[in-house]
Amino acid sequence: MKRSLLGIILAFSTAGVIATNVDAKAYQDIYEQQDQQEIQIKEVLASEFISADDHKLLKQGLERIEKAEQKETRRSLRSMMAEEEKHLSEVQKHLNSKEAQVAKSEFTQLMKDLKSLEKKSQEPFIVAEDSKQIEELKKELTNLSAAQKVQPIRILSSELSNLSTQMSDNQSLLIDSIDELKELNKLAEDLSKKKYLLTSDKEALKNDEKENAKYFEDADNFELVKSRKSDSKELIERLQTKQEETEHDFQENESQTNELIQSTSSLLSEGDLTSEEKDKLNGASQTLSNSLKMDNYEPGDLAKNYETLQTKYDEFLGNSNQRISEAKKKAEQEAAEKTAREKEEAAKQQTAQQASSASSPSSGSTSSPTLSGEWYQAPSGYKFLKVSSGKTYGQVKNPNNFSLITATEAANYSPGHGNGSAKQ
Structure with a gap:
């Protein structure tokens, strides 16, 4: 039993009767009812909506019953409990009325907060998913327009507050990402000014800058911006490496390439080459010239095509020199033979002339x-x-x-x- 049997006995002694087990059980039922009522009263006392007067009224009644439990009869206790129940019912009505007023006030404030958040959602760089959640909150708020309780309103208010914080945080993160895109554009612009960068690569950087710039005024998707940053960074790094490799290729080979092209031109115009040799030499020279102009060029082409032309040049120069030498020897031999023939013919003519002079009477003295x-x-x-x-x-x-x-x-x-x- 929750209540002391001594208290029950004392209550009966005061009434001048003898307590029995049946009486004790009846008292015990009253005490349990009071326990339940006390729990309800304490819950009401803890409410934020209870007024000072109602709080005092219930507190006093609770204390009065607690004092009477050990000395009052069942009838007296029931009477006190009935009175307390009446007070509790009245206070509960007051609480409901007060909570309804607060709910209405907080609902009004929640509508204002939602409108402010809607206005915030119109700013640049607000994530689309965050804006979408505002629409969902608006639907929930509509369903609470006649709410008499504050709890669902406050739950929604908490969600709205969290969304507001999330929206601002995401906006800041997105702006930071856009700033990174702007920095990538600066790198692309600087890279485009480099000497050893192909026209097609400069065009690719220009197009990349345009793609990045599409997000500078507004953006609402983290994944798209993230993907754009990744693509832009990859392009810049790849072309930076390509530019450096091209610069090294030209520093190592440009001077000797110009000399070889000039020597090849001289060999083509002055050398003794076959048609096939001229075609091959012209083709290799043109390929190297294109590399020098970075036309259809890849890093290392200058060194590779220089080596190709140098090999052909050395081979065909040797062929040309051999032919020229052989032709020179042949020409010298023919000239010598011609001279000998001319001398022999002149000697014959001279002999015939001398013979003629000797036989002529008038030529002896002259x-x-x-x-x-x-x-x-x-x-x-x-x-x-x-x-x-x-x-x-x-x-x-x-x-x-x-x-x-x-x-x-x-x-x-x-x-x-x-x-x-x-x-x-």
């Missing part, structure tokens, strides 16, 4: 050599010709070893140097 000491002087308008060497002289010691030719004929030969048998 075409015969004149002896001066041991030297024979050629007649005026004539020269001695050494047939074997093709050299001409003005004086000789033994005319029989020479042919006498006219000065006009002697112009076809070269004068000989003086020696012991002939001189000018």
